[in-house]
Amino acid sequence: MTGAPVDALQRVPLFADLNQREVKQIARLFKQRTFPAGETVVQEGSGGAAFYVIESGEATVFVAGKEYSTLGPGDYFGEIALIDEGARLATITATSELGCYGVTFWDFRPLVEANGVIGWKLLQSLARMYREARAG
Amino acid sequence: MKGTVPLVKAQETALFGSKAVGLGQAIRDGLPVPPGIALSGAIVEAVAAGNDRAIKQVAKTARPLAARSPCRSSAVDEDGAEASFAGQHLTLLNVPSSEHLGAALSEIWWSANSDSAISYRQRVGLFTRPSVGVVVQALLDPESAGVMFTRNPINGEDERMIEASWGLGEAVVAGQVIPDSYRIHRSGDVLQRTPGFKKIAIRTLPEGGTFEQQVQPELVERLCLDDGQLAELNGLADRCEQIYGPARDIEWAFADGKLHLLQCRAVTRSGS
Numbered sequence: 001m002t003g004a005p006v007d008a009l010q011r012v013p014l015f016a017d018l019n020q021r022e023v024k025q026i027a028r029l030f031k032q033r034t035f036p037a038g039e040t041v042v043q044e045g046s047g048g049a050a051f052y053v054i055e056s057g058e059a060t061v062f063v064a065g066k067e068y069s070t071l072g073p074g075d076y077f078g079e080i081a082l083i084d085e086g087a088r089l090a091t092i093t094a095t096s097e098l099g100c101y102g103v104t105f106w107d108f109r110p111l112v113e114a115n116g117v118i119g120w121k122l123l124q125s126l127a128r129m130y131r132e133a134r135a136g
Numbered sequence: 137m138k139g140t141v142p143l144v145k146a147q148e149t150a151l152f153g154s155k156a157v158g159l160g161q162a163i164r165d166g167l168p169v170p171p172g173i174a175l176s177g178a179i180v181e182a183v184a185a186g187n188d189r190a191i192k193q194v195a196k197t198a199r200p201l202a203a204r205s206p207c208r209s210s211a212v213d214e215d216g217a218e219a220s221f222a223g224q225h226l227t228l229l230n231v232p233s234s235e236h237l238g239a240a241l242s243e244i245w246w247s248a249n250s251d252s253a254i255s256y257r258q259r260v261g262l263f264t265r266p267s268v269g270v271v272v273q274a275l276l277d278p279e280s281a282g283v284m285f286t287r288n289p290i291n292g293e294d295e296r297m298i299e300a301s302w303g304l305g306e307a308v309v310a311g312q313v314i315p316d317s318y319r320i321h322r323s324g325d326v327l328q329r330t331p332g333f334k335k336i337a338i339r340t341l342p343e344g345g346t347f348e349q350q351v352q353p354e355l356v357e358r359l360c361l362d363d364g365q366l367a368e369l370n371g372l373a374d375r376c377e378q379i380y381g382p383a384r385d386i387e388w389a390f391a392d393g394k395l396h397l398l399q400c401r402a403v404t405r406s407g408s
Contacts, residue, residue, distance in 0.1 A: 002185065002186030003186075031184050031185050031186070031242070031245075031246075032186065032242065033242070033246050042251050043251055043252075046251045046252065046254075046255050047251060047254045047255035047257075047258045048251045048254060049249065049251075049254045050249055050251075085258075085263070088251065102246070102249075104249050104265075106265035106266075
């Protein structure tokens with residue numbers, strides 16, 4: 001099995017409260033995915049069900065058609081879609097061949113549903129992220 | 137892991153998807169389907185997850201087929217409705233070797249989990265975990281290929297409607313050429329033949345993938361099917377209707393002088 005590197009996931013704020021064993025459980029759910037240069041990885045407004053951590057390459061983030069930031073190895077995107085099945089908030093385009101680890105909503109949800117401790121820690125992370133967002 | 141079977145033995149839609157089972161049934165019924173293997177949704181997912189055992193099992197099973205293979209998705213869903221996902225799941229027309237199958241299957245698995253596929257699922261009320269089987273077949277390099285309706289889907293007339301072009305049929309399916317069009321009465325009488333404008337042919341590359349080949353100028357507007365081939369297609373339409381019932385939507389190809397059936401499904405809507 002491959003899975004994602006644990007240290008990369010530990011940098012994701014959503015997973016910040018999880019211990020190493022819990023992060024390992026999540027890491028095992030990831031699958032590798034490669035996007036060719038120029039491909040739209042996620043489209044703003046589109047439905048999404050996967051969260052990605054970048055392993056190699058670069059991507060550009062656009063919000064409302066304007067360039068917003070650049071992503072590289074270790075960066076991540078789409079983590080909120082793991083929980084709310086909601087629309088993508090930005091468009092991300094691969095500027096070079098982009099190697100990612102991805103996990104889908106369908107793989108993530110059963111783990112959280114079966115493990116209340118992980119679920120509670122995720123809830124705490126979300127609450128903290130919400131407070132930080134409100135504080136601006 | 138029961139994940140790979142010869143196409144002729146693919147019988148469980150819940151494991152292999154409707155396309156694989158449909159082609160397996162066609163082989164069992166004696167129709168000229170290219171040989172292949174069916175991979176279950178579970179083994180495709182295991183390969184996408186990097187499971188070494190699954191990757192080796194798939195490569196070993198596919199090795200006797202041919203050096204190069206097309207890989208076609210075969211959706212495994214609760215209603216088995218592959219047609220519901222037409223265009224959502226990836227098909228790779230020319231995977232260069234069995235050693236490249238792992239990466240190909242991973243791409244196909246992710247195509248079922250792509251944002252566009254997920255959006256489509258949400259739109260049609262099927263927000264359920266996707267499962268996608270795959271059909272791996274011997275590669276054809278057709279002289280001509282296309283689609284055929286065994287009954288006119290527009291006005292319901294009892295006649296075959298055929299669209300054809302040079303090379304792989306994807307040029308017709310994807311609307312990349314104006315194909316030749318033919319109407320044939322079920323008696324075999326050719327009612328109409330209209331040359332198209334076929335500037336390109338899709339061909340396979342030795343290293344995998346396909347390319348658009350410019351068609352020689354004298355062939356652009358030349359009919360690509362002769363009377364003998366039209367008679368063979370009419371015969372194939374007869375056999376498909378005898379086995380599966382009226383109004384079939386067929387994909388076919390002539391390769392090495394032989395007619396091959398690539399897909400046979402019910403016409404689900406006018407013009408589909």
